[in-house]
Amino acid sequence: MSLDELADKSSSEEIQVAQSDSKFRSLNPGPIPIPAAPSIRSLVDSVSDERLDVMASHQSENGSGSISTASSTVSSIESEKAAYEYLAQTPIKSTDAHLVEFSEAMRTVAKALRRVAEGKAAAQAEAAEWKRKYELEMAHKQQSKIKGCGSCVSNDLDKLASQLTLETSASDQLGCCGKHGICSHEVLQDVVPGPIPRPNHKMVGRKASFKLSWGCNGDKNGQHKHDFVSFEKGDITTAERSNKQILLKWESPPQTVLFITKPNSNNVHVLCAEMVRWLKEHKNINVFVEPRVSKELLTEDSSYNFIQTWDNDEEIKLLHTKVDLIVTLGGDGTVLWAASLFKGPVPPVVAFSLGSLGFMTPFPSEQYRECLDNVLNGPFSITLRNRLQCHVIRDAAKDELVTEDPILVLNEVTIDRGISSYLTYLECYCDSSFVTCVQGDGLIISTTSGSTAYSLAAGGSMVHPQVPGILFTPICPHSLSFRPLILPEYVTLRVQVPYNSRGHAWASFDGKDRRQLSPGDALICSISPWPVPTACVMDSTTDFLRSIQEGLHWNLRKSQSFDGPRD
Numbered sequence: 417m418s419l420d421e422l423a424d425k426s427s428s429e430e431i432q433v434a435q436s437d438s439k440f441r442s443l444n445p446g447p448i449p450i451p452a453a454p455s456i457r458s459l460v461d462s463v464s465d466e467r468l469d470v471m472a473s474h475q476s477e478n479g480s481g482s483i484s485t486a487s488s489t490v491s492s493i494e495s496e497k498a499a500y501e502y503l504a505q506t507p508i509k510s511t512d513a514h515l516v517e518f519s520e521a522m523r524t525v526a527k528a529l530r531r532v533a534e535g536k537a538a539a540q541a542e543a544a545e546w547k548r549k550y551e552l553e554m555a556h557k558q559q560s561k562i563k564g565c566g567s568c569v570s571n572d573l574d575k576l577a578s579q580l581t582l583e584t585s586a587s588d589q590l591g592c593c594g595k596h597g598i599c600s601h602e603v604l605q606d607v608v609p610g611p612i613p614r615p616n617h618k619m620v621g622r623k624a625s626f627k628l629s630w631g632c633n634g635d636k637n638g639q640h641k642h643d644f645v646s647f648e649k650g651d652i653t654t655a656e657r658s659n660k661q662i663l664l665k666w667e668s669p670p671q672t673v674l675f676i677t678k679p680n681s682n683n684v685h686v687l688c689a690e691m692v693r694w695l696k697e698h699k700n701i702n703v704f705v706e707p708r709v710s711k712e713l714l715t716e717d718s719s720y721n722f723i724q725t726w727d728n729d730e731e732i733k734l735l736h737t738k739v740d741l742i743v744t745l746g747g748d749g750t751v752l753w754a755a756s757l758f759k760g761p762v763p764p765v766v767a768f769s770l771g772s773l774g775f776m777t778p779f780p781s782e783q784y785r786e787c788l789d790n791v792l793n794g795p796f797s798i799t800l801r802n803r804l805q806c807h808v809i810r811d812a813a814k815d816e817l818v819t820e821d822p823i824l825v826l827n828e829v830t831i832d833r834g835i836s837s838y839l840t841y842l843e844c845y846c847d848s849s850f851v852t853c854v855q856g857d858g859l860i861i862s863t864t865s866g867s868t869a870y871s872l873a874a875g876g877s878m879v880h881p882q883v884p885g886i887l888f889t890p891i892c893p894h895s896l897s898f899r900p901l902i903l904p905e906y907v908t909l910r911v912q913v914p915y916n917s918r919g920h921a922w923a924s925f926d927g928k929d930r931r932q933l934s935p936g937d938a939l940i941c942s943i944s945p946w947p948v949p950t951a952c953v954m955d956s957t958t959d960f961l962r963s964i965q966e967g968l969h970w971n972l973r974k975s976q977s978f979d980g981p982r983d
């Protein structure tokens with residue numbers, strides 16, 4: 417697809433969403449009076465007719481058509497709510513067939529409206545995604561012009577998207593962003609969507625540029641073997657598998673490091689002060705710290721006046737354009753916290769272990785000089801940890817233009833019963849297919865990085881973080897046959913609290929930011945295009961195996977003694 421076509425697609429999709437919304441508003445005439453009891457039959461009839469219309473138009477139209485289906489039925493939302501209220505106030509005799517039929521019709525209409533609201537949210541998300549990719553591509557082009565690096569330019573947006581989502585599998589050692597390298601850093605620097613930042617004397621210079629490539633160990637002649645399916649003579653075969661370890665190689669030296677540290681820990685505080693000074697004095701590195709840490713360091717010693725920080729959320733949005741590396745000092749929670757600061761691209765993370773478990777924190781803090789030397793010089797292995805992008809869709813806001821901001825999680829999103837003592841009742845869909853109803857304490861939708869966290873405690877498999885997948889793990893399901901699932905990374909999951917749920921559900925994101933989900937609300941999750949690159953001590957697999965063995969004591973058992981019965 418050319419850039420122009422992309423621009424057209426991006427803008428036309430936005431226009432489509434906007435148009436459908438304006439239709440939404442213009443067709444929503446406001447509340448419809450609650451029908452008096454004698455006229456309820458006529459209301460049932462009219463709703464039943466609308467139900468038929470909805471079904472007919474669903475059959476005859478494609479996906480985008482479903483938005484206009486919503487428009488034609490939106491006027492019944494208010495009447496539906498009014499009718500529910502009316503029904504709640506009026507005792508229903510089980511023998512009253514009319515009221516039962518009416519209530520059924522209302523449910524059908526409500527379901528159709530839900531589908532439309534969700535379709536709209538998905539379309540908005542998709543349009544935003546295309547727009548962002550388009551902006552990235554433009555930035556990439558501009559950057560390449562400045563650098564005179566013609567080979568960096570790719571006119572194919574799909575290629576860029578697949579590079580960002582790791583669908584490309586190749587290694588290339590051919591210089592600047594050769595055919596198979598990932599030049600994401602160049603794409604991401606300098607141009608930032610959003611408001612123009614106010615001039616800041618603390619701003620640092622350009623970011624260091626780097627290249628990601630897939631390693632090809634054991635490949636003697638340097639020829640990389642790709643993972644692809646070939647169809648020679650009608651036979652389907654996969655080529656020999658390559659080593660997919662991802663290497664980060666700096667193309668210019670990194671200049672700026674951001675520290676994210678666990679609060680209320682004296683050890684962390686002392687080490688942070690020492691590392692900051694060492695980086696400045698021995699490596700001439702610019703250092704950013706959190707506002708809390710900046711205050712602490714400056715109160716102690718004014719000679720830390722070289723450190724930089726931020727004042728507000730707008731400045732946090734720009735951090736990824738200034739920072740070459742993130743250093744975390746703490747446990748896994750600190751890595752999650754660091755990732756949560758970045759709603760878009762995330763610079764590589766070097767996680768030093770100062771927590772209790774430290775599954776994602778492989779670097780020993782006692783050897784920080786050696787570790788940082790290795791990382792600053794490069795090349796080093798990284799694990800690209802996928803994140804999930806979660807949208808909460810409110811039933812009450814289905815005819816509003818703006819939905820809640822997406823939330824990115826590195827571990828998982830959990831939907832549970834919170835303080836409710838009732839069973840959680842959740843309807844789950846994968847793309848357009850119904851998956852199941854969860855009846856139990858809740859559901860965990862996890863990344864593969866999160867597979868060793870809450871999902872593991874709920875009986876999910878441990879999955880290597882580079883495996884492209886989404887884990888679907890129930891929490892205490894009240895069923896004998898509910899096994900956890902692992903779904904492919906490209907699907908979109910939708911979990912909704914049905915109208916007839918007895919209680920609310922609660923969503924939490926990496927264990928934080930709890931949000932109530934009322935009957936009618938839904939959560940939509942898919943893999944985000946912005947992974948978290950974490951530096952490895954050895955390589956992705958060695959580090960993972962070490963973590964499950966040393967951190968979780970996986971399959972620890974006393975060895976069987978030599979003496980005893982034999983074959």
Ligand SMILES: NC(=O)c1ccc[n+]([C@@H]2O[C@H](COP(=O)([O-])OP(=O)(O)OC[C@H]3O[C@@H](n4cnc5c(N)ncnc54)[C@H](O)[C@@H]3O)[C@@H](O)[C@H]2O)c1
Pocket residue numbers: 747748749750752771772773774775776827828865866867868869870871873925926927
């Ligand atoms: N029953 C459970 O196991 C349970 C319950 C609630 C939350 N959690 C996890 O805690 C996470 C939040 O972590 P926190 O440190 O802010 O909270 P926290 O301080 O409560 O620590 C939770 C524990 O989970 C470990 N952990 C976190 N991410 C991990 C990962 N990817 N692999 C292996 N272990 C991991 C941490 O090291 C820590 O020991 C949530 O994302 C969730 O996965 C687990």
Ligand SMILES: Nc1ncnc2c1ncn2[C@@H]1O[C@H](COP(=O)(O)OP(=O)(O)OP(=O)(O)O)[C@@H](O)[C@H]1O
Pocket residue numbers: 676677678679706746747748749750751752753770771772773774775
């Ligand atoms: N920079 C930060 N600002 C605010 N809160 C933070 C920050 N870093 C970590 N936290 C929070 O502090 C809590 C504890 O942090 P962390 O998990 O890193 O330490 P730990 O519990 O000692 O280690 P582990 O997770 O390995 O057991 C987490 O809930 C995390 O969200």
